[in-house]
Amino acid sequence: MLALRDVSARYGAIRALEGVSLDVAPGEIVCLIGANGAGKSTALNVVSNVVAARGGEVTFEGERLLARSASATVRRGVIQVPEGRLVFPDLTVLENLEMGAYTQAQARFAPTLEAVFALFPRLAERRKQLAGLMSGGEQQMLAIGRALMAHPKLLLLDEPSMGLAPLVIADIFRALQRLRAELGCTILLVEQNARAALALADRGYVLANGRITKSGPAAELMRDSTIQEAFLGKRRAKASPDQMRSSERVML
Amino acid sequence: MTQLLQTLLSGLTTGAIYGLIALGFTIVFNATKVTNFANGDFVMMGGVVCAGLVTLAHWPLLLAVPATIVGVTALGAALDVFGIQRARRKTVLSLAMITIGFSVLYRGLMQVLVGRDVMFAPSFGIIPDIRTAELYVGSQSLWILLALGLISGGLSYLFLKTRLGKAMRAASQSPRAAALCGIDPRLMSIASFAMAAAVGAIAGALIAPIGAAFYDYGLVFGLKGFAAAVLGGFGSPVGAVVGGLLLGLMESISAGYLASAYKDAVALAILLGLLLVWPSGLFGRVEARRV
Numbered sequence: 001m002l003a004l005r006d007v008s009a010r011y012g013a014i015r016a017l018e019g020v021s022l023d024v025a026p027g028e029i030v031c032l033i034g035a036n037g038a039g040k041s042t043a044l045n046v047v048s049n050v051v052a053a054r055g056g057e058v059t060f061e062g063e064r065l066l067a068r069s070a071s072a073t074v075r076r077g078v079i080q081v082p083e084g085r086l087v088f089p090d091l092t093v094l095e096n097l098e099m100g101a102y103t104q105a106q107a108r109f110a111p112t113l114e115a116v117f118a119l120f121p122r123l124a125e126r127r128k129q130l131a132g133l134m135s136g137g138e139q140q141m142l143a144i145g146r147a148l149m150a151h152p153k154l155l156l157l158d159e160p161s162m163g164l165a166p167l168v169i170a171d172i173f174r175a176l177q178r179l180r181a182e183l184g185c186t187i188l189l190v191e192q193n194a195r196a197a198l199a200l201a202d203r204g205y206v207l208a209n210g211r212i213t214k215s216g217p218a219a220e221l222m223r224d225s226t227i228q229e230a231f232l233g234k235r236r237a238k239a240s241p242d243q244m245r246s247s248e249r250v251m252l
Numbered sequence: 253m254t255q256l257l258q259t260l261l262s263g264l265t266t267g268a269i270y271g272l273i274a275l276g277f278t279i280v281f282n283a284t285k286v287t288n289f290a291n292g293d294f295v296m297m298g299g300v301v302c303a304g305l306v307t308l309a310h311w312p313l314l315l316a317v318p319a320t321i322v323g324v325t326a327l328g329a330a331l332d333v334f335g336i337q338r339a340r341r342k343t344v345l346s347l348a349m350i351t352i353g354f355s356v357l358y359r360g361l362m363q364v365l366v367g368r369d370v371m372f373a374p375s376f377g378i379i380p381d382i383r384t385a386e387l388y389v390g391s392q393s394l395w396i397l398l399a400l401g402l403i404s405g406g407l408s409y410l411f412l413k414t415r416l417g418k419a420m421r422a423a424s425q426s427p428r429a430a431a432l433c434g435i436d437p438r439l440m441s442i443a444s445f446a447m448a449a450a451v452g453a454i455a456g457a458l459i460a461p462i463g464a465a466f467y468d469y470g471l472v473f474g475l476k477g478f479a480a481a482v483l484g485g486f487g488s489p490v491g492a493v494v495g496g497l498l499l500g501l502m503e504s505i506s507a508g509y510l511a512s513a514y515k516d517a518v519a520l521a522i523l524l525g526l527l528l529v530w531p532s533g534l535f536g537r538v539e540a541r542r543v
Contacts, residue, residue, distance in 0.1 A: 048432060050431055050432065069436070070432065070436075071431065071434040071435065074434035079432070080432045082428060082429060082432055086428060086429035086432075087426075087429070088421070088422045088430075089426075090421065090425055091418065095418050095422075096422075098415065098418060099418060099419060100433055102419060102433045102435050103434035147432075150433070
């Protein structure tokens with residue numbers, strides 16, 4: 001469905017991506033894990049056409065995606081939930097969702113809204129509230145809901161767990177699972193929280209210094225000793241019973 | 253009593269003009285977070301172009317006013333396309349400097365195209381004067397008040413109810429998120445400058461018959477409109493209108509009861525005092541944000 005071939009990108013003199021190739025098949029959840037600054041967000045932004053690639057090829061459903069405008073990419077059904085959520089703070093929840101549906105026909109709005117509210121009942125309760133006044137978890141739900149309003153074929157999620165409490169992260173990841181089950185969304189997920197990401201995903205790629213260093217089925221990556229050391233750590237041994245319970249939930 | 257009423261009425265007319273100018277600041281600020289220092293020159297050009305077309309080119313007013321609006325709107329859009337969009341570094345300061353640059357450019361353009369004479373345009377007519385034993389409200393004043401009502405109502409509707417208006421607000425709050433929703437932030441930016449210029453052109457054409465049109469008036473218009481916008485709460489459309497009307501009333505009262513030479517000083521002193529009490533203006537609010 002989505003294919004990156006040998007994609008490179010740079011910010012000034014800094015190389016952000018070097019020869020990155022990856023694939024996402026329809027119905028799959030693929031995660032891209034790696035440390036801060038590894039180039040994960042850049043990869044998503046190249047696909048969304050908000051950052052220009054220096055070389056390589058991105059195709060979506062067999063069509064070239066690079067060098068289109070961001071809005072043309074949205075119209076093709078590739079929707080990104082950006083890092084840091086970026087809800088419109090001075091717009092209400094409902095208005096934020098309307099903006100998500102900006103490229104969609106007015107007639108589809110009401111049924112889509114209902115589906116999003118069914119997935120995130122919290123948003124329905126707070127529809128009149130200014131988005132900037134909501135908690136981080138609620139803002140993340142809103143950011144995902146806003147993306148769903150555009151009927152994504154492929155959802156690009158950038159660090160949905162960032163800055164959230166473990167219980168909230170569990171909520172968000174459960175919602176992502178329902179997205180695939182109920183709406184048939186294909187998801188490319190970028191995460192620093194490797195444990196939660198690998199637990200959810202079918203396959204994973206590891207990105208380090210702008211290059212893909214490992215890839216494979218998520219369960220296999222989870223067992224990989226170098227990945228365990230680098231990203232999964234040995235938290236369990238030190239964790240208090242409470243934290244253990246919540247990290248269990250995250251793993252689901 | 254009659255004198256007070258008459259003073260208040262003339263204050264409302266001036267205030268309505270200030271309100272229209274303040275609305276121009278509000279539109280651009282709400283869509284782009286840019287403070288457009290060329291906003292007063294939109295109004296200046298509205299007056300100069302309209303008066304020039306009527307007195308120099310002998311166009312009928314009915315044709316001159318729409319032509320003025322179209323022309324000034326195009327010049328306003330040009331500020332965005334050739335100025336704001338081309339900025340390498342989009343900091344508040346550099347963008348403000350660009351608008352100041354265009355302000356100078358607009359002044360020069362009007363000098364060259366229309367000339368350096370103070371001009372007047374004929375009144376719009378049609379609406380009759382209101383004349384009673386004690387009171388007089390000129391037809392042009394009524395036009396101005398009518399325009400303020402229609403334009404502010406239209407803008408409120410646009411920003412609160414329409415998809416375009418909400419998208420303009422969204423693009424200013426987070427350009428990247430707006431782009432990821434399929435909104436083109438550049439298009440929103442152009443639209444806001446064009447709309448501000450159109451409102452400015454209308455304001456300018458409305459004042460040309462009772463004030464005057466002169467290439468150098470942009471600064472005064474801009475200053476008064478800016479003060480009105482700040483008084484009302486920068487970025488609030490309701491605040492722009494109320495702030496404009498209040499500023500006009502304060503000026504007119506101080507001109508009527510103190511001395512007209514001091515009206516600007518008195519009005520601006522009151523403005524300063526009010527801002528000490530309400531730093532974000534009457535209808536301004538602290539930005540809603542939780543990190």
